Amino acid sequence: MNTSPEAPLSPAAAAKRVGCSRTTIVRARASKELIGLRDNRNHRKITPEELETWAQTKSFGGVHGVYMDSDHGVSTDTDHGHLMDTQQTVVRTFDNSDLAAELKAMKATLDDMTAELNQARVVQARLEERAQGLEARLGDAQSEIARTAESHQAQLQGKDGQILRLEARLDDALARKPGFWSRLFR
Numbered sequence: 788m789n790t791s792p793e794a795p796l797s798p799a800a801a802a803k804r805v806g807c808s809r810t811t812i813v814r815a816r817a818s819k820e821l822i823g824l825r826d827n828r829n830h831r832k833i834t835p836e837e838l839e840t841w842a843q844t845k846s847f848g849g850v851h852g853v854y855m856d857s858d859h860g861v862s863t864d865t866d867h868g869h870l871m872d873t874q875q876t877v878v879r880t881f882d883n884s885d886l887a888a889e890l891k892a893m894k895a896t897l898d899d900m901t902a903e904l905n906q907a908r909v910v911q912a913r914l915e916e917r918a919q920g921l922e923a924r925l926g927d928a929q930s931e932i933a934r935t936a937e938s939h940q941a942q943l944q945g946k947d948g949q950i951l952r953l954e955a956r957l958d959d960a961l962a963r964k965p966g967f968w969s970r971l972f973r
Contacts, residue, residue, distance in 0.1 A: 795824065795832035804835075815841065868951040 815821035879946040
């Protein structure tokens with residue numbers, strides 16, 4: 788007879804052992820309903836004894852354990868404090884009211900998500916319209932800048948002509964022979 792305690796289980800192995808999801812085990816640990824430990828690799832572990840104690844208080848969303856024993860007929864979870872051997876097959880019965888409530892909640896969630904999606908589509912359409920408007924304004928601003936640049940270029944060319952004429956007049960004035968007064972006061 789082996790009296791050594793069973794090795795601690797990972798959350799996935801514990802979930803498989805009691806017939807629930809790994810997420811249920813993780814939530815139970817987070818809410819302190821199920822006490823676990825961490826091994827030397829910092830992995831979460833659950834002792835089989837703690838798992839069985841916790842599992843006896845739970846029905847896992849309307850699922851109640853019923854075991855079909857090939858030799859003795861049907862027995863319930865309360866008849867056995869330990870897991871059945873390999874000769875037995877686990878059969879689960881479902882409570883339809885829990886499933887209906889869960890389905891109703893899922894439909895409500897789906898309706899909410901659909902409404903949010905429709906709102907997001909409306910916002911997206913408004914943003915696209917605004918982006919088109921901004922692109923049009925940008926195109927208008929670029930056209931105005933181009934016209935202004937052409938106008939300033941034309942003005943600069945006109946000013947360049949004036950400057951050239953003034954430079955020519957200055958050159959003519961400097962090229963003249965000095966007058967009477969400039970010769971007198973040199």
